[in-house]
Amino acid sequence: MVKETTxxxxxxxxxxVSRTYPGGTAVRALRDVTVSFGAGTFTAVMGPSGSGKSTLLHCAAGLDRPTTGRVRLAGTDIASVREPKLTRIRRAHVGFVFQSFNLIDSLTVWQNVLLPRRLAGKRPDRRWAREVVHRVGLTGREHHRPVQLSGGQQQRVALARALAARPDVIFGDEPTGALDLGTGREVLALLRQSVDEFGAAVVMVTHDPAAAAWADRVVFLADGRLAGELAAPDVDQVTARMTALTAAGVR
Structure with missing residues (x-):
């Protein structure tokens, strides 16, 4: 499962990048984070509960804005870009795979897969979309609706939807969290394939050391700060690092 990528x-x-959420007691979710993600690499983001993992992903993807600092996506500084330009940038460069799938129930598999390109006002590449559907094992189910699919199949649709738009980066927020062990492994293999064969960057938030071991590196967060990283991680290394970070937060 250890990969060699350039x-x-x-x-x-x-x-x-810092992100503070105002309120009676301000919450500093991220604190002066500097990190980058390269094309053709798979990065897992891990940390104890409340460490800022999802906030980092949302800021990196332009779904949330940092309080201070800069975020560059595909060469564009998006921290101060206003909607709808930011939406256009996301649609052109970003794919998303979430734990909850986020499919449109009234659309078929095929319609869900083509949706991002259509929302971007671009003609779908149907030949490429058919290839992606085949690669994720959904050939023959193109006209099914999400309710007719298993959870693993729905996650495959979500991944096909992300890949069909040819994104530069795919962000995954616990993409295997709702799946059984075998199905989760299949989805991770597809994410791995999107890096190795399609050259995308994958950034995946996860709590699972076994899932993180599919990545090229693991970036750790604790209390909103970077807390180190591991290259070519294995399950034991990730588990040991997470155990140490969790124990340090309890004290």
């Missing part, structure tokens, strides 16, 4: 251009760069 890091190339950084697709996503966070430079000194």
């Amino acid at each position: 890091r190339s251009t950084d697709v996503v760069e966070l430079d000194g």
Whole structure:
């Protein structure tokens, strides 16, 4: 499961990013985080509960705005870009795979897969979409609706939808969290394939050391700060690092 990839251009760069949520007691979810993610690389983001994992992903993807710092996505500084330009940038460069699948129940598999390109006002590449549907094992189910599919099949649709738009980066937020062990492994293999064969960057938030071991590196967060990283991780290394971080937070 350990991969050899060549890091190339950084697709996503966070430079000194902090994110504070106002309220009675302000919550500092991220604190001066600087990290980058290159094309053709698979990065897992891990940390104890409340460490800022999802906030990092949302800021990197342009779904949330940093309080301070810069975020560059495919060469564009998006921290101060306003909607709808930011939406256009996301549609052009980003794919998403979430734990909850986020499929449109009234659409077929095929319609869900083509949706991002259509929302972007671009003609879908049907030949490529058919190839992606085949690669994720959904040939013959193109006209099914999500309710007719298993959870693993729905996650395959979500991944096909992300890949069909040819994104520079795919963000996954616990993409295997709702799946059984075998199905989760299949989805991770497909994410791995999207890096190795399609050259995308994959950034995946996970709590599972076994899932993280599919990545080229693991970036750790604790209390909103970077807390180190592991290259070519294995399950034991990731588990040991997570155990240490969790124990340090309890004290």
